[in-house]
Amino acid sequence: xxxxxxxxxxxxxxxxxxxxxxxxxxxxxxxxxxxxxxxxxxxxxxxxxxxxxxxxxxxxxxxxxxxxxxxxxxxxxxxxxxxxxxxxxxxxxxxxxxxxxxxxxxxxxxxxxxxxxxxxxxxxxxxxxxxxxxxxxxxxxxxxxxxxxxxxxxxxxxxxxxxxxxxxxxxxxxxxxxxxxxxxxxxxxxxxxxxxxxxxxxxxxxxxxxxxxxxxxxxxxxxxxxxxxxxxxxxxxxxxxxxxxxxxxxxxxxxxxxxxxxxxxxxxxxxxxxxxxxxxxxxxxxxxxxxxxxxxxxxxxxxxxxxxxxxxxxxxxxxxxxx
Amino acid sequence: xxxxxxxxxxxxxxxxxxxxxxxxxxxxxxxxxxxxxxxxxxxxxxxxxxxxxxxxxxxxxxxxxxxxxxxxxxxxxxxxxxxxxxxxxxxxxxxxxxxxxxxxxxxxxxxxxxxxxxxxxxxxxxxxxxxxxxxxxxxxxxxxxxxxxxxxxxxxxxxxxxxxxxxxxxxxxxxxxxxxxxxxxxxxxxxxxxxxxxxxxxxxxxxxxxxxxxxxxxxxxxxxxxxxxxxxxxxxxxxxxxxxxxxxxxxxxxxxxxxxxxxxxxxxxxxxxxxxxxxxxxxxxxxxxxxxxxxxxxxxxxxxxxxxxxxxxxxxxxxxxxxxxxx
Numbered sequence: 115x116x117x118x119x120x121x122x123x124x125x126x127x128x129x130x131x132x133x134x135x136x137x138x139x140x141x142x143x144x145x146x147x148x149x150x151x152x153x154x155x156x157x158x159x160x161x162x163x164x165x166x167x168x169x170x171x172x173x174x175x176x177x178x179x180x181x182x183x184x185x186x187x188x189x190x191x192x193x194x195x196x197x198x199x200x201x202x203x204x205x206x207x208x209x210x211x212x213x214x215x216x217x218x219x220x221x222x223x224x225x226x227x228x229x230x231x232x233x234x235x236x237x238x239x240x241x242x243x244x245x246x247x248x249x250x251x252x253x254x255x256x257x258x259x260x261x262x263x264x265x266x267x268x269x270x271x272x273x274x275x276x277x278x279x280x281x282x283x284x285x286x287x288x289x290x291x292x293x294x295x296x297x298x299x300x301x302x303x304x305x306x307x308x309x310x311x312x313x314x315x316x317x318x319x320x321x322x323x324x325x326x327x328x329x330x331x332x333x334x335x336x337x338x339x340x341x342x343x344x345x346x347x348x349x350x351x352x353x354x355x356x357x358x359x360x361x362x363x364x365x366x367x368x369x370x371x372x373x374x375x376x377x378x379x380x381x382x383x384x385x386x387x388x389x390x391x392x393x394x395x396x397x398x399x400x401x402x403x404x405x406x407x408x409x410x411x412x413x414x415x416x417x418x419x420x421x422x423x424x425x426x427x428x429x430x431x432x433x434x435x436x437x
Numbered sequence: 438x439x440x441x442x443x444x445x446x447x448x449x450x451x452x453x454x455x456x457x458x459x460x461x462x463x464x465x466x467x468x469x470x471x472x473x474x475x476x477x478x479x480x481x482x483x484x485x486x487x488x489x490x491x492x493x494x495x496x497x498x499x500x501x502x503x504x505x506x507x508x509x510x511x512x513x514x515x516x517x518x519x520x521x522x523x524x525x526x527x528x529x530x531x532x533x534x535x536x537x538x539x540x541x542x543x544x545x546x547x548x549x550x551x552x553x554x555x556x557x558x559x560x561x562x563x564x565x566x567x568x569x570x571x572x573x574x575x576x577x578x579x580x581x582x583x584x585x586x587x588x589x590x591x592x593x594x595x596x597x598x599x600x601x602x603x604x605x606x607x608x609x610x611x612x613x614x615x616x617x618x619x620x621x622x623x624x625x626x627x628x629x630x631x632x633x634x635x636x637x638x639x640x641x642x643x644x645x646x647x648x649x650x651x652x653x654x655x656x657x658x659x660x661x662x663x664x665x666x667x668x669x670x671x672x673x674x675x676x677x678x679x680x681x682x683x684x685x686x687x688x689x690x691x692x693x694x695x696x697x698x699x700x701x702x703x704x705x706x707x708x709x710x711x712x713x714x715x716x717x718x719x720x721x722x723x724x725x726x727x728x729x730x731x732x733x734x735x736x737x738x739x740x741x742x743x744x745x746x747x748x749x750x751x752x753x754x755x756x757x758x759x760x761x762x763x764x
Contacts, residue, residue: 327542333528334497335556
């Protein structure tokens, strides 16, 4: 065989299949998962409701109507009214908006912190890694709600002072709003408690990726460390991070409600599903809908996000996808 | 063949791994050189230090590995003292590596085209458009039809042979003077192996690069390499022109290595000769010839002193106390 012939004699069939990326592949696998698709529909609906809450809510969530107190579901009030005559449906819609808003911020910030700390620890090794692992293990070994409650109590005066200073400097009036303050405290304490799980996941992923041959091959072509991290490590960890974030989203909403239920989250006049459940607890025997409506809403939403997370895991995890 | 043509000169290279159990002499005094347009084979069993030698040349040893002696003169300068950032400008540009498992060595989340463009962007500072053009040319050069469309494929959509071709294209992208191929055909079907070897020979002729093939497959060496270096326990035990070494092997290990490959022309019962015993662990190797526990020629001197390389023909040398074969 001559040199030229060998070039021409490649015998592999070249009806080039349409290029399908890992992401298109994942989308196909995901779309075949019924629970995942149902979850996705609910999740999108929830996000839409949160985005357009003031348009969807038929009444102002704070308007009291003393002629219609603690009524069951009716045509005027889809989910009935509470003990102050406020429309429960409007309140649930606004509560969902609150929970989604908190979950978005918390999921995003935990992702940032978790990826940063996890990747940094794995890449730098040595004492940086040791400290990172030590902190993450420490955080993960506390009951998260207990820790969140503790952090919220501790951080509240600090954040309040900070908000005052910002107000003094900028005259932004919303910095004096107690609801805004509640939000800030919830962001801080949930992010503080939650980034460790993702941090540990990312660290493990990066550690195993670093030993992979394609990273070695990158070093062999002279790629600088930053290049390898941004172009090869991050995209390969991204799937796992997305899976984690999607299932955590639901739990972040649940945690906001739990804190509010305990009275250390979003408090009136802010709307929260947890606070509504707590308020309804007093009369749950006579008016179960006051607990059931916000409770069921929350349960359905959390379940939906868990389904989405599971389906994403099946779709993005190559080891499972083979099945 | 003049000295200026030498793309790499490895001189008494010593690489150690510092483990908890002690220092492991993975490469002990290895010397060889490669001239432009030459293909040489580094042969030996697994664990004999041939891959460590390759990683030493790229200065990509794991943290516990270190080059403790010798010189690696690449294109006229010693790269052993270079800093890590200096080495980054060498890797990929002056010396490139072809890996054994092409599926593992390509990023599964990135298109083949993008991966081909990377060395060009890193070393040549090329824009995306220019790099893309060169990447398509490279794919065509390694015999992948419809290269433009193939740039858009992901590694898992390539067959094993195509992936190995793409790997070769990546290695060649910056026209390195030296290519190191670590078991380039081991993971491939026999039919594809032949194509890949022929491709490498053709590209060597076209580019004039020197090639080091690291393999345990004597057949691959016989088919492709101009010269061969046989390694055992981190040491060079025999080297010379492939033809000479294979026709008249001088070291008992080389004889054993050749005897343990199938030869259909020989009598079937007698054709396969295994070398008895196992290769030694390289921690605290005792003095003497590392091969003596498995050697039929062993005598007192083999236990006490390490043999040095001696000429047994023109450019053919071996390290054994009993090169005449008499015990």
